Amino acid sequence: MTYLTGWRLALAADLLARTDATVESIARQVGYQTAFGLSVAFKRVYGTRPSEHRAPTVSRAG
Secondary structure, three states, X not given: OHHHHHHHHHHHHHHHHHOOOOHHHHHHHOOOOXXXXXXXXXXXXXXXXXXXXXXXXXXXXX
16 A cells, blocks of 8 residues: 555645646545545645646746
8 A cells, every 4th residue: 555655645746736727626636536635645745735846837938
């Protein structure tokens, strides 16, 4: 079970960094029923909330 949790959280972290999908959407994609469930597990393992883990957007002056 630990392996599965780690794999799902790693996948969620990758999706957070690479996509603009909502935390709720990512939670469902990786097997959590709610964003809250993902958030609790994510904070326990990574020490931060999923929304804080998301890669910062780069502003481009044109």
